[in-house]
Structure formats: C-alpha cells, structure tokens
Amino acid sequence: MNKDIIIECQQIEKIYDDGASQVQVLKSLDLTVYKGERLAIIGQSGSGKSTLLHLLGGLDQPSNGKVIVHGTDIHQLNVKKQGEFRNQYLGFVYQFHHLLAEFTALENVAMPLLIRGNKPALATKKALELIDRVGLVDRQSHKPGELSGGERQRISLARALVTNPTCVLADEPTGNLDQQTADETYGLILELNKSLDTSFVIVTHDRKLAARMDRTLKLMNGHLETVSD
Helix, strand or coil: CCCCEEEEEEEEEEEEECCCCEEEEEEEEEEEEECCCEEEEECCCCCCHHHHHHHHCCCCCCCEEEEEECCEEHHHCCHHHHHHHHHHHEEEEECCCCCCCCCCHHHHHHHHHHHHCCCHHHHHHHHHHHHHHCCCHHHCCCCHHHCCHHHHHHHHHHHHHCCCCCEEEEECCCCCCCHHHHHHHHHHHHHHHHHHCCEEEEECCCHHHHHCCCEEEEEECCEEEECCC
C-alpha cells in the first residue's frame, strides 16, 4: 500500500451544545488515511461515526482540531472553496444513496462534473464510463425510482467516483441492502479500489464488510482503537 497521506486528523474534538448541556462526541482524535487504503470505522450507534465522516468531508465543523486533506486544512476554507475542494478530491456514498429522483441514472452520475463546469458532452462520456464500470449501462436512462436498491447504490458509487476523487467517504453503504446485494457491493468496492487506486473510508455496522478492508478502527468513548484480526 502506498504510504502517501490523503487525510490527516489532528486532535479533533466535536462538542454539541444545546445551551443547557454539552455532549462531547469526539475527544482529541487523531487519524491518518493513506492513498489507496480501504479503512473501516465501526462502533455502536451514537458513538460518532457519521459525525467523524462529516468532519472528514468538510460537511461539519470540528469544535477543535484540524482536518487536513491533501495538505489543506479544509475547515479554514470558506463555504464556496470547501465545495470546490470536495468536488475535486472527495466522493460520498450514503446508505440511502441521495440520488436526485427527477434525473436519470446517467444525469445523476454526470452531475458532479457539470457542477465542476465540465461541458455536457464530456460529463456524459465520463459518466457513461463509470456506469459501465458498475455494470449498469442498460439502466442509464432509468430514474432512481425505477432501479432496485442495489442498482441505486451502484449508481451512487459511480457518482462518487466520476470526478476521480482520491478518497471516497461511505456511510453505511450496505446498510439498506439484502445480504446478496451487499456482497455484490463489497466486491464492487474492492474492485474499484484496486483499479482506480481510490481510498475508501467506510463507516459500517457490517463486520463482514469491515473484515475485507485493509484496516478496521473502532470508535468508542470519543477515541479510535485498532481492531486486531
């Protein structure tokens, strides 16, 4: 595994304050993600896994500490620059896919490139390539409501990868799938990781998926602990 550092968290803390009480979810947390690495983060519900993933992607602001992506402290960027930075370096996959219902699979996958400012012809060509990689060329003109859960998740993976990100952040990517479809999704993630050299940070309750990653960390009491084989 290449040891180039893609993401580095330094003493990250996250405190939620509702005015009456404070809850500290993350406590002086350090984390390093390497190029091409597959990293699983496990932990009980409410332990802060999704919060951590949102901090890595610049979707939430830490109370203290730094998140450095490609040498840039992303939380020092303004909102517009953060969006541009995410579009360039990061991809996102969610349990409930977050595809846009009114657009076709092809249009959904092309969307990040259109947002980047690519010409429609180029965005469509690249989107088709990724849809082909996930085996759904024959479903490109279907809208999300016409796709199965597994197909929607494959399109979500294609959308996350269409910009050639160096890291994909995935929040329970198999949590809403039956076991057979989940197994197919595992295989696709492994294949895309190897062929594209894209890092994957996957938050999951699925121990079977975690076991197929290069490394597994458990989030507990605000800290990350290494899970041995």
